[in-house]
Amino acid sequence: xxxxxxxxxxxxxxxxxxxxxxxxxxxxxxxxxxxxxxxxxxxxxxxxxxxxxxxxxxxxxxxxxxxxxxxxxxxxxxxxxxxxxxxxxxxxxxxxxxxxxxxxxxxxxxxxxxxxxxxxxxxxxxxxxxxxxxxxxxxxxxxxxxxxxxxxxxxxxxxxxxxxxxxxxxxxxxxxxxxx
Numbered sequence: 809x810x811x812x813x814x815x816x817x818x819x820x821x822x823x824x825x826x827x828x829x830x831x832x833x834x835x836x837x838x839x840x841x842x843x844x845x846x847x848x849x850x851x852x853x854x855x856x857x858x859x860x861x862x863x864x865x866x867x868x869x870x871x872x873x874x875x876x877x878x879x880x881x882x883x884x885x886x887x888x889x890x891x892x893x894x895x896x897x898x899x900x901x902x903x904x905x906x907x908x909x910x911x912x913x914x915x916x917x918x919x920x921x922x923x924x925x926x927x928x929x930x931x932x933x934x935x936x937x938x939x940x941x942x943x944x945x946x947x948x949x950x951x952x953x954x955x956x957x958x959x960x961x962x963x964x965x966x967x968x969x970x971x972x973x974x975x976x977x978x979x980x981x982x983x984x985x986x987x988x
Contacts, residue, residue: 824912837891
């Protein structure tokens with residue numbers, strides 16, 4: 809069930825990079841005060857059935873607890889832990905379940921009361937990754953029945969550099985959220 813909840817969060821964001829181990833980066837993450845509060849999906853979402861769903865980000869010490877409030881489901885989803893990570897000129901959100909080393913990573917921007925999340929066009933970026941790092945399997949493109957995207961085994965500085973150096977053409981707007 810918990811794995812399904814993590815997958816659900818990733819599908820909601822439609823933009824996650826699957827991470828097996830955050831390594832030292834989870835501890836280096838911080839709270840981005842711009843994210844605290846309640847957010848509503850906007851017309852920028854690439855997943856039409858998510859319209860009018862809400863996220864509630866509640867600060868607890870050095871992380872946020874994310875509660876998903878879905879109009880389409882009566883059960884409240886299991887909360888997720890979130891921390892922000894700045895690397896070079898970009899900001900990423902690390903999402904994990906309590907007590908887990910794995911989770912998801914998304915890139916985001918905040919402009920006023922709008923959060924924009926970005927997805928990696930996995931098929932398009934595959935050739936770029938293979939050319940940049942021949943034979944390297946971290947990160948790699950994964951395509952399966954339940955996940956199609958970028959997978960990272962261990963999040964480390966070289967992976968963060970790779971993500972930061974990835975040309976903008978491979979990053980697509982996956983969704984927008986408006987602060988209530």
